[in-house]
Amino acid sequence: MTRSAERHVLQFCHGYDGPFLDCTRQYARLFADTGYRVTTVFLTGVADPEVAAACASDEVLFMEYSSKAIRGLKLGAMRDLRKIVASRDFTFCIAHRFKPIFITLWGTHLPVIGVHHAFGDYERRTRKLFAFFFRKRLSLLGVSDAVRDDIRRCLPRWPTGRIRTLHNRVDVAELRAHQLSPVQARQALGLRQDAWVVGNVGRLHPDKDQATLLRAFARARPLLPADSQLAIMGSGRLEQDLKELARELGIAEHVLFLGEIRDGRRFFQAFDVFALTSDNEPFGMVLLEAMAAGLPVVSTSCGGAKEVVEGVGILAPLGDDEQFAAALVHLSRLDDEQRHDCAERMLERLNERFSDRAASETFWRLPQVTDLTAEG
DSSP: OOOSSOEEEEEEESOOSTTHHHHHHHHHHTTTTTTEEEEEEEEESOOOHHHHHHTOOSEEEEEEEOTGGGSTTOHHHHHHHHHHHHTSOEEEEEEESHHHHHHHHHHOOOOEEEEEOSSOTTOSHHHHHHHHHTTTTEEEEESSHHHHHHHHHHOTTSOGGGEEEOOOOOOHHHHHHTOOOHHHHHHHHTOOTTOEEEEEESOSSGGGOHHHHHHHHHHHGGGSOTTEEEEEEBOOTTHHHHHHHHHHTTOGGGEEEEEOOTTGGGGGGGOSEEEEOOSSOSSOHHHHHHHHTTOOEEEEOOTTHHHHHTTTSEEEOTTOHHHHHHHHHHHHTOOHHHHHHHHHHHHHHHHHHSSHHHHHHHHTTOHHHHHHHSOO
């Protein structure tokens, strides 16, 4: 949809930690070949040329605020953002998470599409009032239907059409191009080449509920291949508790805590299956990454994870280590043809629902977008 005159869109992000750097790429890609120039601004985080290069944006700016400096009213950030907006002809702003939404609406005149990546962002009464006050300039997107529905529940007076879904997505070809081979990935992670490996990626935090995964693996292990291992990639405050649980369950020698791995999605080919036991998953980006790697997936049926996995993987109830164990056993018995068919179904799902192309088609049909980009 090429436009005759170049226009500008502002993408304002809290930071580039974790999955949020790729989110900037995802949203910048929406404007490829549309006549819009994308300026991405990071509220926190030091200036980094590698980060800037990964944003797929025409311009990347770093405000370099500390977390402490943006508590309270955030007046300094508002002044700085106002200067950026005054120097460019922005049509609207896409703001990720609540603080960038707050700063943009109070600090500028721009219409804002607020993207929410978590549950509960409008639980507080003050935030409900904020949203109501700025309702004429603000529309909202959830990264899953589950997040969208949570926002709608918190803001029942809002028209449902102003609270929509735009799923997170992956560039499958780019992701695959950067993945290590199974042999290389296992060498890098210290996994045995002949093992059957269950992979898990996530913070070692109660929300990720790796305790259920450990119990499920212990329950399933007598029926799994003799050389089975569970590899958990991530760090967090529960590390020692989880290691102690593995010892109590008698599986410590079969469980590897890999720690934080930079660009961990490059190593997914090291796994034979991917398992996610989260009990509070707004979306589950790691599920898309596992599917892009062709891994059979089992996940708890929670939040946005259900939207990703249903029909192409196995879903288990929250905290149900018995059913999760049964799923692991089932996946361990897939033959090569079944694994191939599974990978093909997952690839089809990614292309239809969780690709840049699918997201772009959805985005440009959203009423709030067509209103903001209408000529004149």
